[in-house]
Amino acid sequence: MRDTLRQYQRALGLDEVRCTFCLRPFAPQPLAPPMDFLSAEKLCPHCRARLVPRNIRSCRCCALPLEGTQTHICGRCAVDPPPWDAVAVWGLYRAALRDALLRLKFDGELTLAPVLAGCLLQASACLPRPDAILAVPQHPRHLCDRGFNQAHELVRGLQKQGDLPLRPELLQKVRHTPAQAGLTAQDRARNLRGSFAARPDVRGMRLWLVDDVMTTGSTMREACRCLKVAGASSLCVLVVARTPRPEDAPSAPPV
Ligand SMILES: [Zn+2]
Ligand SMILES: [Zn+2]
Structure with missing residues (x-):
C-alpha cells in the first residue's frame, strides 16, 4: 500500500x-x-x-596546496609557522564551492549555510573536540552594512549539526579595518594588528575558530594570536575553502 x-x-x-x-x-x-x-x-x-572536493596534497599548517618537492609544510609555514595548533579545510576555493560561498556572502543566500556547515562538520572529523566554537567576528559597522556575518551563519549550522557549544562573544572585532583585497601579506598583517579583542574567559579553553574562506591567512593569524595571548590552550582553525593563490580572494561579484 x-x-x-x-x-x-x-x-x-x-x-x-x-x-x-x-x-x-x-x-x-x-x-x-x-x-x-x-x-x-x-x-x-x-x-x-x-x-x-578532490584530494590534493596540502600544507598541514595552512592547507595551501603543496608545490614540487614540498612534502608536509609549505615554504611560508617553514619559516613563519601559524599561531594555531591544527587546521581543517573542506576544499579549494574554486568551481561550485567558490560559487556557493560567493552566493552566501554577497547574495545573502543563507539557505546555503547549513549545507556548507555540513561540509565543515565532515572536515572537522580530524580535530579534537573543543570547549567552544566561534566565528571570525566582524566589526559592528561591517555587520550593519551586510546584515549578517557569513562565518557566524556557518558556525550556527555547525553548532546544530555537531551539537557543539557556541560562544560567539569570546572574540570581537574592535577596530574597523579597510578591505584587505589588493594588499600584500605584510600590509594585511599591519592593517589587522590589534583589531581583535578576546574575553578573559578564553583562558585554558580549547577552541575552534571558523571562517568561510582562508586567503592569505592574515585574518586568521591575527585572530588566533589574540586568542593565544588571552590564554586559549589550543586553537583549531576550520574553514570551508582555501584559496590556492591570494589573487583568487573572494571579492564582490561584478554587477
Ligand atoms: Zn603552509
Ligand atoms: Zn542541484
Whole structure:
C-alpha cells in the first residue's frame, strides 16, 4: 500500500523538493554514510557531486596546496609557522564551492549555510573536540552594512549539526579595518594588528575558530594570536575553502 502511494506521489511530482544549490526539483534519496553529511534532502545528486572536493596534497599548517618537492609544510609555514595548533579545510576555493560561498556572502543566500556547515562538520572529523566554537567576528559597522556575518551563519549550522557549544562573544572585532583585497601579506598583517579583542574567559579553553574562506591567512593569524595571548590552550582553525593563490580572494561579484 505504501509503495503504491509512493508511486503515485512520484508520478505526480509530489515527492520532489528543490535543490538548495541549483533550485532544480529532485526526489531526495537516503544516502550511504560517506555522503550523508551533504544533506540528502537539500542537494540534488548533481550538486552533491560538484561540492565534494578532490584530494590534493596540502600544507598541514595552512592547507595551501603543496608545490614540487614540498612534502608536509609549505615554504611560508617553514619559516613563519601559524599561531594555531591544527587546521581543517573542506576544499579549494574554486568551481561550485567558490560559487556557493560567493552566493552566501554577497547574495545573502543563507539557505546555503547549513549545507556548507555540513561540509565543515565532515572536515572537522580530524580535530579534537573543543570547549567552544566561534566565528571570525566582524566589526559592528561591517555587520550593519551586510546584515549578517557569513562565518557566524556557518558556525550556527555547525553548532546544530555537531551539537557543539557556541560562544560567539569570546572574540570581537574592535577596530574597523579597510578591505584587505589588493594588499600584500605584510600590509594585511599591519592593517589587522590589534583589531581583535578576546574575553578573559578564553583562558585554558580549547577552541575552534571558523571562517568561510582562508586567503592569505592574515585574518586568521591575527585572530588566533589574540586568542593565544588571552590564554586559549589550543586553537583549531576550520574553514570551508582555501584559496590556492591570494589573487583568487573572494571579492564582490561584478554587477
Ligand atoms: Zn542541484
Ligand atoms: Zn603552509
